Amino acid sequence: GDSVTQMEGPVTLSEEAFLTINCTYTATGYPSLFWYVQYPGEGLQLLLKATKADDKGSNKGFEATYRKETTSFHLEKGSVQVSDSAVYFCALIPDTGRRALTFGSGTRLQVQP
Amino acid sequence: DTGVSQDPRHKITKRGQNVTFRCDPISEHNRLYWYRQTLGQGPEFLTYFQNEAQLEKSRLLSDRFSAERPKGSFSTLEIQRTEQGDSAMYLCASSLGSLRDTEAFFGQGTRLTVV
Numbered sequence: 648g649d650s651v652t653q654m655e656g657p658v659t660l661s662e663e664a665f666l667t668i669n670c671t672y673t674a675t676g677y678p679s680l681f682w683y684v685q686y687p688g689e690g691l692q693l694l695l696k697a698t699k700a701d702d703k704g705s706n707k708g709f710e711a712t713y714r715k716e717t718t719s720f721h722l723e724k725g726s727v728q729v730s731d732s733a734v735y736f737c738a739l740i741p742d743t744g745r746r747a748l749t750f751g752s753g754t755r756l757q758v759q760p
Numbered sequence: 761d762t763g764v765s766q767d768p769r770h771k772i773t774k775r776g777q778n779v780t781f782r783c784d785p786i787s788e789h790n791r792l793y794w795y796r797q798t799l800g801q802g803p804e805f806l807t808y809f810q811n812e813a814q815l816e817k818s819r820l821l822s823d824r825f826s827a828e829r830p831k832g833s834f835s836t837l838e839i840q841r842t843e844q845g846d847s848a849m850y851l852c853a854s855s856l857g858s859l860r861d862t863e864a865f866f867g868q869g870t871r872l873t874v875v
Contacts, residue, residue: 651802679860690764690866691803691851698860736802740859745816747793748859750802 649674649744651737651751659757660727668722668754670711670737678739680704680713680720681748685734694722694735727758764867766852772873773842780838781870785854792835793864794827795851796820803851809835842874 654669672678682694682704695704700715709724720737737751765784773779785792790811795803806825808816811832821827824842829835839846849871853864 653802688868690868691853691864692866693863738802742860745805746791746858747805747808747816748803748864749805750795752800752802 649678649739649741649749651739651749653735653737653751653754656734656753656755657757658754659759662729662758662760663726664758666722666724666727666731666756668735668737668756670720670722670751672718672720672737672739674718674739674741676742677715678741680711681738681740682709682711682720682722683736683738683748683750685736685753687733691736727756729758729760732756732758764852764854764865766850766867766870768870769868770871770873772875775844775874776841778838778840779842779872780836781850781852781872783835783837783852783854783867785834785852786856786865789854789856789865790832791855791857791859792829793853793855794835794837795853797849797851797869798847806837839872842872844874847872847874 650673679698681696683691684694695706697704697713703712734753738748767782792809794806797803809829824840849869851869853866855864
């Protein structure tokens, strides 16, 4: 079945450091790919998405590129802030079949001042 | 509209008791999803409604679980004869149309503890 694998956390960075959170997926066809973020005490919210190969999703300084050849959707940010501390979830929806999100296990990011 | 709301936020119950959770989606959203999340894991899909029709159920949704969405508005998730393994955060989300074209909005969840 479809699945998403994320790097384990926590990831601890100093403010203004470069961030990469790895995400790879297993799915047939061309799934849509997503990053959701969960800030402390809040519900999950969409950060960015990409619906076809080579698309780049971006939002709030975060970027991720849909790489079909490596089945990856790594999340990057050039300069993290303390306010970016949260749990980040990679997710997919297949192009056929299930119409709900399949999530990875999440990666906790801690940014220190 | 203040988003997706879930009630209660926390529930402690004894093993063997029945519990029911409620989800109020964003008013015009026709799709509603239930997920379960355990500590350190990502949300796991349970079931999905389009309007009042329950279109898909996960294998995770045993016979003790039932969900409804009467009139395509709010939804309830009932767990009968709760077990300690049911302890988790239960999340509800809603969307207007396909998630390939739009965004899922999540509630803050109901945390269930079975003692």
